[in-house]
Amino acid sequence: MKNLENKVVLVTGGNSGIGFATAKEFRENGAQVIITGRRKQAIDQAAERIGATAYVADQAILQDIEKLAQEIKDRFGYIDVLFINAGITGEGGFIDEASEANFDAVMDINLKGSYFTLSRFIPLLRDGASVVILSSNVATLNMPASSIYQASKAAVNSFAKTAAMELADRKIRVNTVSPGPTRTDVLNKNYDQQTVENIWNKLAAESPLKKIGTAEDVAKMVVYLSGDHASYITGADFVLDGGMGINHS
Template sequence: MNLSNKVAVVTGGNSGIGYATAKELISQGARVIITGRRKEAIERAAQELGAIPFVADQSKLEDIHTLYEAVQGQFGQVDILFINAGITGENTLIAEATEANFDSVMDINFKGAYFTLSKFTPLLKDGASVVFLSSIVASTHQPKSSVYQASKAAVNSVAKTAAAELAPRKIRVNTVSPGPTKTAVLNKLNDDATAQHIWDHLSTLVPLKKVGIPEDVAKLVAYLCQDAASFITGADFVIDGGITI
């Protein structure tokens, strides 16, 4: 119970890495608020986890403010902030980019993440831990992924600046950058057989010959929130099975 009585906020906590991390934090004793855009999904996840649900869209500053007020009113301070919510957007070449896709990805992945930290900074307890979910794409340059890659590179930059700004309060800010991690994202775009084929192919590209699972990332995030990681800040932790070696 390394996080006993800690208050944690996890954005995008109704599925995938956010859900797994909320579950891990709760297992270590934390009280966890999870957010999501869909009321039914976030309430179902909260019931399964034993978390506190809150309907909020990270791309909307008014939702971030409402979340801030609710957490402040109920808990006063926050020990752990996991800024996880994000989308990949459309796969298009730069020459074929649309403003709608650019705005959608940046509003959630960058602007929303940025202002979540900005708004919650006064609520963070001295010695708190902030973790951004980034991605290995922040330092790769694959065609048809320019907007998503740029959004994560921006997050990495902001996290380092925040680590410097918040160090006097002993607040640590780090990023976690997964590689191929088996969430439901492919199943939403493909039938189950096709999705499994893609995962199987990805596993052949990873030196460890497997793809990650959300629980792998969750354990790393939880570690960064423990006292054992009290000397770690401004760092990016790649968890990709060696695919970027």
């Protein structure tokens, strides 16, 4: 059932992984979808595959965000759904080994980028719109060797709740989705296939459900939160990690 028919949806980082799967799910529910990415060829190819509109924009650069907002305002006038998905994990490592370059790279995209994407697109959101921001289950797990990434996502969860309060008068809902390990092609870029499978199997073993999530799992949650049937949900964080948080609580 196409419950988002003709809604205008923006997905940042929509050319691969969770972003692409979610953009595809929105299209299958009848939405008019805009996707962004940093590489023109990749974003154009992704858009062509699902019938979306592509814009090149780097979420870490405020000028790119403001230019994107103006272009979308000029072409579409407004948006009904904003899915802030773009993000990076950065390099792992203990706090005493941290580099300023890694800290800045992660915070620029995950925190600053998410914050100012929301900030600059608020004027384009129609009353009753939905905002969903991709966070991570690590925001509340406090696992060693991941402090910078964890801190960036914990901060995202914090400002999302503030935004939910600030935008409630306009009936704009703001929620976060926090996946655990999610099977995408990201590991294939750095490891051979057997190593990749070993990593996924190890992560699956940490979950009470003994499985890894998929990008489609996350996509369906984001689309659900964006529809009218979720009109009473705001300021919430939805964890999709197969119960990993139970093991670490």
